[in-house]
Amino acid sequence: MRTQVCIIGGGPAGLLLGQLLHRRGIETILIERKSRDYVLSRIRAGVLERGFVGLMEEAGVAGRLHREGYPHDGVMIGAGAEMFRIDFAKLTGHRVTVYGQTEVTRDLYEAREAAGLPTLHEVDEVALQGLEGASPTVTFLHEGERKTIRCDYVAGCDGFHGPSRQAIPEEKRREVEKVYPFGWLGILSETPPVHEELIYSSSKEGFALCSMRNETLSRYYVQVPMSDRVEDWSDARFWAALRARIPAGAADALVTGPSIEKSIAPLRSFVCETMRWGRLFLCGDAAHIVPPTGAKGLNTAASDVYYLYEALAAACTGDEAALDAYAEKALARVWKTQRFSWWMTQLLHHFPEQTAYDRRVQAAELTFLAESEAAQKALAEQYVGLPY
Secondary structure (H helix, E strand, C coil), rough: CCEEEEEEEEEECHHHHHHHHHHHCCCCCEECCCCCCHHHCCCCCCEEEEHHHHHHCCCCCHHHHHHHHEEECCEEEEECEEEEEEHHHHCCCCCCCCCHHHHHHHHHHHHHHHCCEECCCCCCEEEEEEECCCCCCEEEECCCCCEEECCEEEEEECCCCCCCHCCCCCCCCCCEEEEEEEEEEEEEEEECCCCCCEEEECCCCEEEEEEECCEEEEEEEEEEEECCCCHCHHHHHHHHHHHCCCCHHHHHHHHCEEEEEEEEEEEEEEEEEEEEEECCEEHHHHCCEECCCCHHHHHHHHHHHHHHHHHHHHHHHCHHHHHHHHHHHHHHHHHHHHHHHHHHHHHHHHCCCCCHHHHHHHHHHHHHHHHHHHHHHHHHHHHHHCCC
């Protein structure tokens, strides 16, 4: 098989990149380790920055997003018994859109299939070769056969555990990591959301987040030690913990019900500062991970897609200069989102090593955020998405 760009990874980053390149007349083959049904069964958050929505529009797949997504002009912050609002529309003139990552992936899959673009699922033993030469190859097992794709460029959109980053020699990879001492226990329930906007809440019992998928499907999280297991948390215990961590008005309005999904997600930050190796370009979780605080994971992958798509489009017409700038541009924005996610996590969570002094400073920072329009604008600008 021969193509211009081989995309490894069939999540939203790889699919969005493929659709954007297709709109520029650039050939791609996409390979994915799991089945299509498996990819679409993964439940992920979906708070989309303005830039992500713009890319979906440019890719020609934003119709259902605009019909079924939920524009949010602000977010609620709980600080103990108090709650205040950050008004995105007033402070920045922009908004975010709540639209599940699964729905984004579904829209992109349907567009790729409608265009008849080649997509191979359930591939195994993926190996990248010749990345420093003019014509790299990607080999893999598919349907019991060893197959090879020859291409001009490889886009590694295959997540943290994929083979793309591992194809870069270890001594050439610059990696940094921060692991947090807690996780988020999340549940999905067929109940109406407690509020029309997201609530991020910090209390003496710990952090909580009230989110939603739609008018009848809610997603809630509470901070838990990483030593906890899902089995330790009955639905009744979860609802009691959530009520204790959100302001009284929200707690009184909370509608509870049986969970239909429950899991614990660890919190960590990771950046591989080697996002290019020869003709391999890392994109999304293959290169970086952020804590979910601030909703930057999917959105930072989208900014990578933007820079890579523009660079590949130029390269395929003979101008490779933009490819040389890809990693620098992508990483400059990656580190801004890393800083924001770190700050939001520090602001709202309890840390085991915190002293009484640390807690008082944390409370003072929340008070400052509640009272300062300048502080609120700084949060709002980053939450709705910095420009590409």
